Amino acid sequence: DTGVSQDPRHKITKRGQNVTFRCDPISEHNRLYWYRQTLGQGPEFLTYFQNEAQLEKSRLLSDRFSAERPKGSFSTLEIQRTEQGDSAMYLCASSSGAFNEKLFFGSGTQLSVL
Amino acid sequence: DAKTTQPNSMESNEEEPVHLPCNHSTISGTDYIHWYRQLPSQGPEYVIHGLTSNVNNRMASLAIAEDRKSSTLILHRATLRDAAVYYCILREFYGQNFVFGPGTRLSVLP
Numbered sequence: 529d530t531g532v533s534q535d536p537r538h539k540i541t542k543r544g545q546n547v548t549f550r551c552d553p554i555s556e557h558n559r560l561y562w563y564r565q566t567l568g569q570g571p572e573f574l575t576y577f578q579n580e581a582q583l584e585k586s587r588l589l590s591d592r593f594s595a596e597r598p599k600g601s602f603s604t605l606e607i608q609r610t611e612q613g614d615s616a617m618y619l620c621a622s623s624s625g626a627f628n629e630k631l632f633f634g635s636g637t638q639l640s641v642l
Numbered sequence: 643d644a645k646t647t648q649p650n651s652m653e654s655n656e657e658e659p660v661h662l663p664c665n666h667s668t669i670s671g672t673d674y675i676h677w678y679r680q681l682p683s684q685g686p687e688y689v690i691h692g693l694t695s696n697v698n699n700r701m702a703s704l705a706i707a708e709d710r711k712s713s714t715l716i717l718h719r720a721t722l723r724d725a726a727v728y729y730c731i732l733r734e735f736y737g738q739n740f741v742f743g744p745g746t747r748l749s750v751l752p
Contacts, residue, residue, distance in 0.1 A: 570742030633685025
């Protein structure tokens with residue numbers, strides 16, 4: 529069990545650029561979650577997948593955000609035309625989807641939009 | 643998901659017990675109480691969860707009020723490594739997402 533892996537750990541970009549983050553969940557975990565966290569706040573839910581199906585999206589996920597999980601394995605989160613307000617820590621978590629599942633989080637990707 | 647209320651911050655001395663409170667007056671009968679904590683520069687990690695009865699594991703104990711409108715996370719002997727933000731979350735059985743509030747920032751003094 530290598531844990532949840534996120535790449536990159538840090539990303540600095542200019543406003544208006546597109547960025548993509550990757551999350552590799554714990555193998556055999558069928559649920560994958562994306563959260564966003566700003567300084568001093570708890571993580572905010574963005575979206576989650578059950579295998580390859582995206583089952584729920586928060587209204588925080590504007591049309592500039594898109595997430596995919598092809599083949600139900602790794603997931604990517606893309607932000608198009610980044611804005612300074614997108615600066616945050618983006619966290620990925622996976623779980624077995626079983627009764628009273630536990631979430632296992634990665635260390636996150638810190639995005640800074642200049 | 644029902645809301646929880648936690649103090650913004652608490653302090654404890656090293657090697658002393660810590661009681662972290664959480665109020666959830668609108669809890670429903672099917673809501674489980676989950677606790678996660680987030681160490682500096684890391685993602686949150688699971689601590690403990692329960693429904694009605696008190697629960698113990700190697701990390702902590704969870705004491706749930708008889709009316710389930712409040713709960714307390716108990717760290718029996720705080721260490722410096724327990725300094726973190728602690729989140730109390732209500733989640734329905736087979737609920738969808740976990741809703742995190744701002745949590746309680748615990749400082750542990752040597």
